[in-house]
Amino acid sequence: MLEIKNLHAEVDGNKILRGIDLVVRPGEIHAIMGPNGSGKSTLSYVLAGKDDYEITEGTITYNGVDWSEMSAHERAAAGMFLAFQYPIEIPGVATMTFLKTALNAQRKARGEDEISTPDFMKLVREKSKALNVTPEMLRRPLNVGFSGGEKKRAEILQMSLLEPTLCVLDETDSGLDIDALRVVSEGVNQLRSPDRSMIVITHYQRLLDHIVPDVVHVLSKGKIVKTGGKELALELEKNGYAEYVDEEAA
Amino acid sequence: MNAPAKIQETKAEQSLDAQFNALIAEKTQTNANQRKQAWDAFKAKGIPHRRVEEWHYTDLRTKMRDAFALAPTCVPKADVLQGAGGLESYRIAIVNGRFAPELSSNQELDGLTVTATDGVVSSELASKDAMISLNQALVQGGISIEVAANAKIEKPIEIVRYTDGADVSSYASTCVEIGAGANVLFIESFEGENGADYQSNAFTEIKVGDEADVHWLKLQVESQKAQHIETLGIELGAKVNFQHFIYNEGSSLSRAQLFVELKGEGTHAGLRGISLLQDQQHADITLYVNHAVPECESREYYRTVVDDKARAVFQGKIIVEPAAQKTDGQMMIKSLLLSDAAEINAKPELEIFADDVQCAHGSTTGDIDEDLLFYLTARGIPEAQARKILILAFLSEAVEEFEEERCVELLEAMTRKWLHADEMVSE
Ligand SMILES: Nc1ncnc2c1ncn2[C@@H]1O[C@H](COP(=O)(O)OP(=O)(O)OP(=O)(O)O)[C@@H](O)[C@H]1O
Ligand SMILES: [Mg+2]
Numbered sequence: 001m002l003e004i005k006n007l008h009a010e011v012d013g014n015k016i017l018r019g020i021d022l023v024v025r026p027g028e029i030h031a032i033m034g035p036n037g038s039g040k041s042t043l044s045y046v047l048a049g050k051d052d053y054e055i056t057e058g059t060i061t062y063n064g065v066d067w068s069e070m071s072a073h074e075r076a077a078a079g080m081f082l083a084f085q086y087p088i089e090i091p092g093v094a095t096m097t098f099l100k101t102a103l104n105a106q107r108k109a110r111g112e113d114e115i116s117t118p119d120f121m122k123l124v125r126e127k128s129k130a131l132n133v134t135p136e137m138l139r140r141p142l143n144v145g146f147s148g149g150e151k152k153r154a155e156i157l158q159m160s161l162l163e164p165t166l167c168v169l170d171e172t173d174s175g176l177d178i179d180a181l182r183v184v185s186e187g188v189n190q191l192r193s194p195d196r197s198m199i200v201i202t203h204y205q206r207l208l209d210h211i212v213p214d215v216v217h218v219l220s221k222g223k224i225v226k227t228g229g230k231e232l233a234l235e236l237e238k239n240g241y242a243e244y245v246d247e248e249a250a
Numbered sequence: 251m252n253a254p255a256k257i258q259e260t261k262a263e264q265s266l267d268a269q270f271n272a273l274i275a276e277k278t279q280t281n282a283n284q285r286k287q288a289w290d291a292f293k294a295k296g297i298p299h300r301r302v303e304e305w306h307y308t309d310l311r312t313k314m315r316d317a318f319a320l321a322p323t324c325v326p327k328a329d330v331l332q333g334a335g336g337l338e339s340y341r342i343a344i345v346n347g348r349f350a351p352e353l354s355s356n357q358e359l360d361g362l363t364v365t366a367t368d369g370v371v372s373s374e375l376a377s378k379d380a381m382i383s384l385n386q387a388l389v390q391g392g393i394s395i396e397v398a399a400n401a402k403i404e405k406p407i408e409i410v411r412y413t414d415g416a417d418v419s420s421y422a423s424t425c426v427e428i429g430a431g432a433n434v435l436f437i438e439s440f441e442g443e444n445g446a447d448y449q450s451n452a453f454t455e456i457k458v459g460d461e462a463d464v465h466w467l468k469l470q471v472e473s474q475k476a477q478h479i480e481t482l483g484i485e486l487g488a489k490v491n492f493q494h495f496i497y498n499e500g501s502s503l504s505r506a507q508l509f510v511e512l513k514g515e516g517t518h519a520g521l522r523g524i525s526l527l528q529d530q531q532h533a534d535i536t537l538y539v540n541h542a543v544p545e546c547e548s549r550e551y552y553r554t555v556v557d558d559k560a561r562a563v564f565q566g567k568i569i570v571e572p573a574a575q576k577t578d579g580q581m582m583i584k585s586l587l588l589s590d591a592a593e594i595n596a597k598p599e600l601e602i603f604a605d606d607v608q609c610a611h612g613s614t615t616g617d618i619d620e621d622l623l624f625y626l627t628a629r630g631i632p633e634a635q636a637r638k639i640l641i642l643a644f645l646s647e648a649v650e651e652f653e654e655e656r657c658v659e660l661l662e663a664m665t666r667k668w669l670h671a672d673e674m675v676s677e
Contacts, residue, residue, distance in 0.1 A: 072628045073628075091643065092647045093640075093648060102630050
């Protein structure tokens, strides 16, 4: 279970998160929506443990463990996965080598055996096929030359290989065409399980038609200003954020 | 009417004086006149120092405390030579400046002729730089290598240069003639006894005939205490593909000087390399590339990783003569500085006298990109390992551009070893 209490965070001295409270239980999917610049990606970086994002107040605990002193790779081994809004290209790093290194690093951190090369190859073949990630893409350096949509699919491929228990998807739908949106959503839905929590950040209701959330939050100016059921997303689609943003200003 | 004050001779210069006088006094000395000329040229300049523009960043006069005694002839055990790390090859061994047939391949190789020489050559370069002049005054031995026209030599030709002993110096020279249409790979290593303090000064001239295809890999893996100076004079004919790569890892002080002349149209010259520096190492790569004729292409791409208090120096000058229209020259120096005390001086320059050319140069310097690092650590890879992955990635881009499969594996294994990253990235 993820518990965020009164979380305040800043980057380069700019206060961005201003008191977030959020509890995500195993098996739940929470959607976070909100205007540009409201702090959604910042929240995802703070959860993943990016260095220059400083928690100034409040706590993050996952399965009862305080995450404040844990580095990014330790959180990953503990189950955290962030599907980036803008996956970065890493020239010179072969995709397959990277995937295997990441998988084995996490296994090692958990005291498990490394995966054998044949088992790994088989696993990648299976999972990449389901997500329409071609062998040709896997032969390229990590994300290099991938189209926007290909990058997003590759992120979900990594997620399905690493089998995290806490998944944060930052605008995974942006840049996807209609078919890819369905393929990616199916990939995500397959990972839905009673012991896995997900946070889905999005601007659009249409993703939530495929990945149906249990709870929807509105983030504005670094705070959750409204929480509701899946119907809240429909309402936002119709009326926009004006109501919540104004409320905040008032 | 005072003569300009002469810089006082350093201890090293005094030792060199004594060495040269002893050498020239030997009745059996060959080419004494040429040696004397070279010596006079050296004496006129002395050991280069920071007020000599070309040596500004590498003050050899200060760094060279003494000149070690000339290394004697000797034959070390064959198994101390590393060379190309076990790659099947045709081996030419040179120990303490002299050809060592006992350690070299003894069968004939079609299209290849290797001859031992006394090392004195007639070269225009001999008076150009004090350290070349010094090489020619004191040279202990040399070889001449000929590759016949149209020879396609499958096996790499390995030149292993070994300095045996400590507190010695070795001077070698090499002439390489590659016939028109030949195709050949050279792997040349500079090495010596681990941890030994010695000085090596090598001078090599390479002439490449029309339409030849030449790959030349230099492995500079001298002892970490050594001082290494190598000068290359390269002349390329027409429609040549010449690819040179420096792997720079050894020596406390090293300098590679390349003088490259593109003399025939339609030639490609690729000059690349990686330097891996730590502790207080100082590594200098200085090159002059002269485009004398139209329609040639040159690439000067070097990457450097500098840690601790090490310092890298890069000076590169591309000259495009008035006749050299349609020249395409690109020079790029990229450096990763891994510590606050690490330093790079990069000075890429273009001198263009033709109007219809495409030339560019640039340099970048920085630390490991934090966003790349975060991406890898967010996937569970510990930071120290992620850093190594990114350093390897940075270097491997340069290695791949050399486009010589047999060398890629060797170079990657060497960079991994340097990073202590043997088992780090699983296949
Ligand atoms: N390094 C930084 N320095 C200063 N301000 C920053 C930095 N990074 C982010 N911000 C600011 O923090 C705010 C929140 O950014 P964030 O990326 O979290 O928004 P978002 O909700 O994800 O927006 P979007 O919907 O456009 O993706 C923005 O105003 C942004 O400009
Ligand atoms: Mg965002």
